[in-house]
Amino acid sequence: MFMAQFTAKAVPTATASVGQLYPRRIVCLAAEAPEILDRLGAFDRVVGVSGFTRRPPGVRMKPKVGGFVTPDFQKIVALHPDLIIGTSDLQADALAALIRRGFPVLALNPHRLEDIWRNILFVGGAVGLQAEAERLTASLQEELRIIRDAVRLQRRPRVFFEEWPDPLISGIGWVGELIEFLGGEEIFPELRERALAPERVVTVEEVAARRPDVIIASWCGKQADLAAICRRPAWQELPAVRQGHIYEVRSECILQAGPGLIEGARQIRQILERVAGS
Structure with missing residues (x-):
């Protein structure tokens, strides 16, 4: 049996x-x-x-x-x-x-x-x-x-990618690579090698000192508050804030490391072209 x-x-x-x-x-x-x-x-x-x-x-x-x-x-x-x-x-x-x-x-x-x-x-x-x-x-x-080859920029805009507001976290490595690939200049390239989010914390003063032309926010899992970003006292004189170049790319299009990244790349290209034509 x-x-x-x-x-x-x-x-x-x-x-x-x-x-x-x-x-x-x-x-x-x-x-x-x-x-x-x-x-x-x-x-x-x-x-x-x-x-x-x-x-x-x-x-x-x-x-x-x-x-x-x-x-x-x-x-x-x-x-x-x-x-x-x-x-x-x-x-x-x-x-x-x-x-x-x-x-x-x-x-x-x-x-x-x-x-x-x-x-x-x-x-x-x-x-x-x-x-x-x-x-x-x-x-x-x-x-x-194909997205990169279609980019038309007059200059390389300086980009701050904000992954989280408090503490203030700069973007993960592949985001910086995409920004550079599409013709932008990431303002914290030295953080690209730091895998963990706590290792990419920056201060509002550090961002202000690097004077980004554009701020792209993608708060992981929730909608970014662009108005709150504009109200940060230390950022009132930033080129990005003065010229209204504050944008959101939803996290599922840029922070999820899969095929959706292509949609995020398209949005970043459009943002860079708006800024570079200013």
């Missing part, structure tokens, strides 16, 4: 096709993961997402498993995932706890543009869609080149 039970359970696994062995029930804690899977043609495998996730549009119909840094373990366990995709920065403790519970975890950790391309390949490989991931990566890179 023992042998009969063993055989009945073992045979389907032993004879499963390679395609059947790839993850079919994926929980995405990393906000960019659902859109990557969507572009790879695997969105139907997503069974749960972080409540912070905004892209792609269909993600709103997926079950929510808690906040970005406060996942609900009971909800995750109830979904029986065979893969969890997260980010090893703010979610490190939560992912470690899920690993201890026995779940397979893919921890992404993007800081630069090359990390974003690499993560798409990681995700594609994990779900058995490596060729699709390579095509997607090449396509996104080509879209960026």
Whole structure:
């Protein structure tokens, strides 16, 4: 009887096709993961997402498993995932706890543009869609080149990218790279190598001293208050404030390290062209 039970359970696994062995029930804690899977043609495998996730549009119909840094373990366990995709920065403790519970975890950790391309390949490989991931990566890179080649600037505007207002945090590495790639000049290039947000804290006085021509705000997870930015006393004489060059790029278009970055690049290009023509 023992042998009969063993055989009945073992045979389907032993004879499963390679395609059947790839993850079919994926929980995405990393906000960019659902859109990557969507572009790879695997969105139907997503069974749960972080409540912070905004892209792609269909993600709103997926079950929510808690906040970005406060996942609900009971909800995750109830979904029986065979893969969890997260980010090893703010979610490190939560992912470690899920690993201890026995779940397979893919921890992404993007800081630069090359990390974003690499993560798409990681995700594609994990779900058995490596060729699709390579095509997607090449396509996104080509879209960026097309956007850059269309840029028409008379000068290089100086840019302050504000990722958070209090404490004041400058943009993560890939944002600075995009700004430079599209013809702008990031005013804190030395912070680009600093991966963690607390390492990119700056003061209003430091921003004022570098006199940006434009301020682009993208407050992670909430709408930026552009009027409040303009009211900062130390910034009243900044070229950006005096000329009204304060703009928002929504965080899901620039701070989520996935395909949505292309939309963010288009918006930054439009902003730079407005400023450079002043």
